[in-house]
Amino acid sequence: MTAEKLFQEWLGLGLNWEVVASRFERESGIVSLEIRETARLRESVRCLHDTGQVFCYDHTESPTWRHLNVFQHRCAITCRLPRGKCRQCGHAFRVRPPWEGLSTHFPKEFEAFALLLMHAMPMSQVAGLVGETDTRLWRMLFATEGKNHGVWLKFIRALETHNGHRHAVRQVNMDMSPAYHKGVKETCRNAQLVFDKFHVVMNVNPAVDQVRRVEVCLGAPGAGGAPPEPVAVAQEPGAPDGAGDGPDGRPGGEKSAHRQGVSDAAGVAGHLPQPHSGHSAAPLPRVVPVGAFGGPQGA
Template identity: 30%
Template sequence: MHDRLFEAALGITAPWSVTGVQFDEAAKVLTVAIDFAVGSRFAVEGVLGEHPVHDTVTKTYRHLNFFQHECLLQVRTPRVKLPDGSVQLVKPPFAGRLSGFTLLFEALVLMLAPEMPFAAVARIVGISPHRVMAICRRYVALALAEADFREVTALAIDETSRARGHDYITLAADAVKRRVLSVTAGRDAKAIATIAAELAEHGCPPEQIESVSIDMSPAFIKGVGEQLPNARITFDKFHVVWHANAAVDKMRRIEQRSDKSLKGMRWSLLKDRDSLKPEAVAELDALIARMASMRTARAWVYKEQLREILERKQINVVRAMLLHWCRCVMRSKVEPMKAVATLVRRHLEGIVAWAQTRQTNGFLEALNGLFQAAKRRARGFTRMATIKTVIFLIAGKLDFSAVNPHARQPT
């Protein structure tokens, strides 16, 4: 009666059956013995038919906890003799993708891993962080191998740091479905070539990509031009405005040396005016009133003008307004903003494309924050394989249910 109850709970079906249950009270471990019916024949993946048992070996699988106690499945596992004379071990239907675990146990690890560090998952499930990482890495590799990118036409490409200094990785994501498609080392044209090759492996030839949003990195621009020949480049407004903000702050720091009233105004100048507190707005308005004598005030006005231009959607209007803005800035004495005007002129068509595509890397910037937070919680990731695993767990939207029927589907 108890054996049938455990068979139902574990989903054990013929020819497999539960033959005994043992609880070690001192060790707090429940062991469930599983066997198969005498005379059973078994199929083996990749070989036609069902085959007779040659001999058996005992395999132990870690399963979900029984209440608060560790649960192990001790399985008398057959090895079958194939028509070519070779002998092969049969994989029970409940066995996981990594040796020593059940599918349900691995599904639990996959559910927890995107939300917390590997060490925290390890404490909850009762195995080592290394084994947690190994499960996640195996599932990411299997799900990624089955991933289909045939419908991808728009990419968002961005970089993030993997370590201190100048050690970077490049991410490519589906700009429509907002899922990471590729993670590669470096942030140069070779990284774009690697991304293009990986897309092709999953059914998306480089010629299929119609648009790409990137920052104004010369290496990225060169790589996209060489590897994605039909892609229209978009520089989203957030990157452009970031450069303008940096110019405002640089101008403030220069003028602050002679005018101490600018001290403490950094965030008032960089944040949206609508998000400022009343006292900060009053302080900002007082500064703008001194625009004739304060270059920082003029820099802020130029930045706001640029932001307003990029809100428009008429391509020809945006192009004409940007060129006029650049002429005005170049005639001013706001040197840091002149560098932004030069940048806008050099990348004019990509910036104008934003008016039509509205394609942005904003979600990749958010992902970068999640990854950096995960890296801090885990005290840093050093291996590229681990970094890829973490990023795909967080934002790959991989269909693990295709690998494990108990795993949740991507959302």
């Protein structure tokens, strides 16, 4: 059995297609396979409109598909696909090969293998394993410097030089920059804004953490901490309320720090949504003298 017959069996081409040439390019490390249709394909293909008999009208250029590796070497398939033409209605169409998938660059076997990898590992690792990048799927159309709303006008000018229209843009993927938001609204009125998931989460995480800290200070149920106990501050007998040994005649360090913490928590809580009806926030801890606990006053 020749190498061509062996690859034909591995690819499952049947009797309608055949491998006519195979070679290994040592410098690039690519196994190249050239495939061609057989006479039996023309007998089995029918018109897509009226199921009439067709004849080979012409052939397309030789596209290339990246197939699964052959002994860790990249495998590329090239084939000039035939175009059939109906003898009755004259409809011309391209014959679909059995290995073609949803993409124009990869066969269905490679697509299935890549999807299995994507379910098990990050995209960066999949790209490194298969040796492919997103440039096979998307192309960079325009790039410019700047972060203000004027960059969108530059993009529109470049788009119109390629017979594009600004109002034909349907979706714009961007971060949450107000400048970009303004630029899209001024130039692409029909575009729907799609915010990047990474930037949305990046703004949500600090806000959630701030709310959690305030709930811990307020002793809210389920906030991850128990309500703080009253703080006992020693003061001299007969000293008026508010007097202590702290700097500038203010209360001691623990009392001042606690009052400052309560003030900060109350300030942050002022920006939080009010609790729903039937639920009230836990009261703030009180600063009381030692005598309130029944013990002797004084340090």
